[in-house]
Amino acid sequence: MALTLLFSSLLLFCLNGVSSDSSYFTSLFTPGDSYFDTGNFLIMADPAIPEYNGNPPYGMTFFGRPTGRLCDGRVTVDFIAEQFGLPLLQASMLNSSDVSKGVNFAVGGATAIDIDFYERSKLVPYKLLNSSLTVQLGWFEELMPEICTAGRRYCFSNALFFVGEFGVKDYDLLWNAGKTEDEVRSYVPKVVKIIVMAVERLISEGAIYVVVPGNPPNGCSPIVLATRSSLSRMEDYDHIGCLRDINHVARYHNFVLREALDHLRGKYPHARIVFADFYNPIISILENPSHFGVADSDALRACCGGGGQYNWNTSAICGMPGVSACKDPTTYVSWDGVHYTEATYQYIANGWLYGPFADPPIMSAISYTREDLIKNITSNIRSSRIY
Numbered sequence: 001m002a003l004t005l006l007f008s009s010l011l012l013f014c015l016n017g018v019s020s021d022s023s024y025f026t027s028l029f030t031p032g033d034s035y036f037d038t039g040n041f042l043i044m045a046d047p048a049i050p051e052y053n054g055n056p057p058y059g060m061t062f063f064g065r066p067t068g069r070l071c072d073g074r075v076t077v078d079f080i081a082e083q084f085g086l087p088l089l090q091a092s093m094l095n096s097s098d099v100s101k102g103v104n105f106a107v108g109g110a111t112a113i114d115i116d117f118y119e120r121s122k123l124v125p126y127k128l129l130n131s132s133l134t135v136q137l138g139w140f141e142e143l144m145p146e147i148c149t150a151g152r153r154y155c156f157s158n159a160l161f162f163v164g165e166f167g168v169k170d171y172d173l174l175w176n177a178g179k180t181e182d183e184v185r186s187y188v189p190k191v192v193k194i195i196v197m198a199v200e201r202l203i204s205e206g207a208i209y210v211v212v213p214g215n216p217p218n219g220c221s222p223i224v225l226a227t228r229s230s231l232s233r234m235e236d237y238d239h240i241g242c243l244r245d246i247n248h249v250a251r252y253h254n255f256v257l258r259e260a261l262d263h264l265r266g267k268y269p270h271a272r273i274v275f276a277d278f279y280n281p282i283i284s285i286l287e288n289p290s291h292f293g294v295a296d297s298d299a300l301r302a303c304c305g306g307g308g309q310y311n312w313n314t315s316a317i318c319g320m321p322g323v324s325a326c327k328d329p330t331t332y333v334s335w336d337g338v339h340y341t342e343a344t345y346q347y348i349a350n351g352w353l354y355g356p357f358a359d360p361p362i363m364s365a366i367s368y369t370r371e372d373l374i375k376n377i378t379s380n381i382r383s384s385r386i387y
């Protein structure tokens with residue numbers, strides 16, 4: 001017995017030594033939208049598009065210069081990369097020759113549903129970038145020969161994949177087209193199905209660790225609050241001051257997504273599928289702003305913007321000449337009215353890594369497999385009667 005314990009602790013010691021945080025994952029890949037984008041949108045978008053030009057003060061907190069991130073600094077996936085000692089992911093559109101440690105396929109404004117649908121149904125009065133989830137997966141597959149230079153077998157067994165966030169933009173387009181809550185809600189199963197298909201496609205290509213973020217509470221975004229304020233009545237707002245109908249759909253999306261991921265876990269028991277909660281970390285800050293160093297009166301205001309109740313002004317968006325940022329972005333939840341501050345993303349990323357905002361937390365998804373490994377090895381030892 002004592003010897004078995006000794007063996008187990010030796011094994012634990014060795015396994016921990018080999019698979020420390022900084023060497024557990026050897027690469028990181030992510031499709032996604034503007035919450036994850038590290039530069040694709042600005043490379044793909046027509047520079048004449050005035051919204052989100054990514055000019056200073058973007059990047060003011062961490063990089064000290066604009067990087068193509070729609071944030072004052074790092075985004076969630078950057079904090080995840082740092083945790084595992086990986087480089088901060090480059091945007092795939094930079095066409096870097098070194099993709100062995102990962103690439104970021106996320107594009108600001110990306111939808112889950114293919115853009116053909118929005119074009120055919122004439123729901124959107126402007127041209128969308130062709131960068132939906134399925135298109136991004138196509139880019140990933142095109143790059144596979146460069147990623148897997150030593151062959152496809154085991155290429156992704158130590159890779160960490162994210163799928164998303166997706167859905168916010170789809171629902172946003174539908175809300176802006178004047179759809180009712182029931183109508184927007186009716187698209188949730190379609191959006192979730194596309195996300196689930198993407199997870200399955202990655203698993204079929206060898207992915208084992210897949211993190212799937214849900215939707216944030218978009219009904220609390222300064223842009224949404226400002227642009228819908230003339231449509232909204234007192235009873236449309238919740239106790240925080242967020243729009244109920246928009247958050248209802250976000251929560252419904254998260255509910256349907258979680259159920260679908262539960263089902264996938266049964267179907268692929270070898271995979272480690274994590275649901276990353278993008279909703280409750282933000283709500284927990286908004287419900288108790290002072291606890292996070294955010295003034296009550298700033299909780300629903302953007303740090304960088306051109307005035308108004310929510311500091312969102314369609315004709316004076318962050319990055320435009322003369323539009324300035326707050327002095328200290330760590331005291332704000334929203335950076336530019338649409339995207340979050342680095343401080344918010346860091347809080348979310350920590351909740352995804354260690355809990356409570358992930359099911360299971362990414363770090364425990366890892367140790368679970370480690371325990372499995374130990375159990376397998378110790379049972380092998382027992383069966384070969386070493387003790």
Ligand SMILES: *[C@@H]1O[C@H](CO)[C@@H](O)[C@H](O)[C@H]1NC(C)=O
Pocket residue numbers: 043093094095
């Ligand atoms: C990378 O390649 C794509 C497709 O060929 C192109 O559209 C894009 O502009 C390139 N990126 C840069 C930074 O040149």
Ligand SMILES: *[C@@H]1O[C@H](CO)[C@@H](O)[C@H](O)[C@H]1NC(C)=O
Pocket residue numbers: 115116130135138
């Ligand atoms: C978007 O790109 C995909 C893959 O490259 C292509 O099959 C599709 O036709 C394109 N859609 C539009 C609307 O351009």
Ligand SMILES: *[C@@H]1O[C@H](CO)[C@@H](O)[C@H](O)[C@H]1NC(C)=O
Pocket residue numbers: 306307308313314315316
């Ligand atoms: C919005 O920006 C425009 C252009 O800079 C400015 O004229 C207007 O006063 C701003 N509105 C508010 C509410 O600050």
